[in-house]
Amino acid sequence: MGVELEIDDGGESSSNATELLSIANHSYEHIYCKHDGSLEEGFEIVTHPMTLDYHREGMAWADILHKAVAMGYKSHQAGTCGLHVHVNRNAFGSTEDEQEACIARVLYFFEKHWEELLKFSRRTQRQLDRWAARYGYKEQPREILEHAKKGYHGGRYTCVNLQNDSTIEFRMFRGTLKLNTLIATLQLVDRICEVAICLSDEEVKNMSWSTFASGCQATELVQYLKERRIYVNDAVVAEEEI
Numbered sequence: 001m002g003v004e005l006e007i008d009d010g011g012e013s014s015s016n017a018t019e020l021l022s023i024a025n026h027s028y029e030h031i032y033c034k035h036d037g038s039l040e041e042g043f044e045i046v047t048h049p050m051t052l053d054y055h056r057e058g059m060a061w062a063d064i065l066h067k068a069v070a071m072g073y074k075s076h077q078a079g080t081c082g083l084h085v086h087v088n089r090n091a092f093g094s095t096e097d098e099q100e101a102c103i104a105r106v107l108y109f110f111e112k113h114w115e116e117l118l119k120f121s122r123r124t125q126r127q128l129d130r131w132a133a134r135y136g137y138k139e140q141p142r143e144i145l146e147h148a149k150k151g152y153h154g155g156r157y158t159c160v161n162l163q164n165d166s167t168i169e170f171r172m173f174r175g176t177l178k179l180n181t182l183i184a185t186l187q188l189v190d191r192i193c194e195v196a197i198c199l200s201d202e203e204v205k206n207m208s209w210s211t212f213a214s215g216c217q218a219t220e221l222v223q224y225l226k227e228r229r230i231y232v233n234d235a236v237v238a239e240e241e242i
Contacts, residue, residue, distance in 0.1 A: 001049065001050065001051070001052060001055060001085055001086065001087055001186060001189070001190075002046070002047050002048065002049045002050075002085070002086040002167070003045075003046070003047045003055070003083070003084070003085055003086075003182075003186070004044055004045070004046050004047075004082075004083070004084040004085075004086070005044065005045045005046075005075065005081075005083055005175060005176075005182070006036055006038070006039055006042065006043075006044050006045075006075060006080070006081035006082050006083070006175045007039075007042045007043065007044075007045065007068050007073040007074070007075050007078075007081060007175065007177065008039045008040055008041055008042030008073065008074060008075070008078035008080050008081050009040070009041050009042060009072065009073060009074045009077075009078050010041060010042060010068070010071050010072040010073035010074075011041050011042070011072075012035065012039070012041060012042060012043050013043075016071050016073075017033035017043055019067060019071070020033065020045065020064055020067060020068065021033065023060055023063050023064050023067055024059070024060055024064055026060070029048065030047055030048060030050070030059055030060075031045055031046060031047050031048070031064075032046055032048075033045055033046070034046060038080060039078075039080055039081070040078075040080060042073060042078070042080075042081070045064070047059070049086070049088065052186055052187065052190050055183070055186055056183055056186075056220075061179055061182060061183070062179050065177045065178070065179055065182070065242075068177055069177050069242055073177065074177065074242060075174075075175030075176050075177045075242065076122060076174055076175055076176045076177070076178070076181075076241035076242055077241065077242060078175070081174065081175030082131060082132075082171065082173065082174065082175050083173040083174065083175045083176060083182065083185055084169055084170065084171050084173070085169070085170040085173070085185065085186060085189045086164070086167040086168070086169050086170075087167060087168055087170070087189065087193055088166060088167055089103075089165075089166055089167060089168060090166075091193065091197075092193070092196070092197060093197075100145060101141075101142075101201075102193075102196045102197050103145060103160075103162070103168060103196070104141035104142050104144060104145035104201075105141045105195070105196035105199070105201060105204045106160060106168070106192060106193065106196045107135060107141065107144040107145055107148060107160055108140075108141035108144055108201075108204055108205070109192055109195065109196065109204060110134065110135075110159050110160060110172075110192075111134060111135065111136070111137040111138070111144060112137070112205070113209050113212070114134060114137075116209045116230050117159075117172060119228050119229070119230050120173075120188065120224075120225075120228055120230060121172045121173045121174055122173070122174040122176075122228075122241065123172065123173070123174045127174075128159065128172065130157065131157055131171065132157065132158060132159045132171040132172045133154050133157060133158050133159065134158075134159050135147055135148050135154075135158065135159070140201065141201050141204065141205075142201075148160075148162055149162065156169070156171075157171070158171065159171060159172045160172075170189050173185050176241055176242065177241075177242035178239065178241050178242055180220050180223055180224060180239075181224055181241065183220040183221075184218075184220040184221045184223065184224035184225075185224075187216070187218040187220060187221035188216075188221055191212075191215070191216055191218075191221070195207070195212065209230070210232055213225055213230065213231050213232055214232055216231070
């Protein structure tokens with residue numbers, strides 16, 4: 001997984017970026033920072049590819065996010081920021097046919113469970129229409145994939161961007177400087193990919209949201225699903241997003 005996290009309202013400052021780089025790249029080069037034209041006073045933090053476990057255990061995400069907040073940055077609250085997650089295409093299979101069958105199921109999952117994923121994303125429908133539009137529901141996963149590849153002209157501004165040769169990009173999520181939300185988002189993407197890889201078309205079509213959610217075991221993801229009130233009707237009090 002590679003992460004693109006947009007932060008805003010604290011300045012497009014090379015010195016601020018350098019401070020974040022020094023935290024993240026103390027032992028290895030984990031991130032770089034880049035200009036993003038959609039931001040007003042900020043920049044984008046981009047990680048090199050790493051596993052979910054490494055994001056959770058090996059990356060200094062807690063320190064990076066804490067420092068960004070201390071420097072005056074916002075992500076969720078800025079209203080301009082996204083959190084994008086790239087997953088290698090070869091994670092879905094060794095051949096193009098295997099990969100496309102799984103990616104088709106990913107697209108189907110997003111269309112079938114759009115309302116729950118909208119709640120998860122913390123985006124408004126209007127924001128998604130602009131930055132991460134849906135492809136439109138069809139009866140079969142392959143039909144959605146073919147529509148995405150041939151008949152849809154949204155470019156990269158789609159919920160699951162297929163324009164990159166080596167990765168697919170999950171673009172639906174609003175930015176955050178809250179650690180639990182960031183990790184939970186990566187865990188959700190991982191769980192959706194796992195479902196697409198391990199289940200057949202019919203099994204994905206028959207899967208309800210409650211069945212999917214009840215199979216989520218990762219601590220951060222369960223906490224976040226409860227905060228958003230989309231975990232088997234179980235709710236908890238949530239800390240404020242940043």
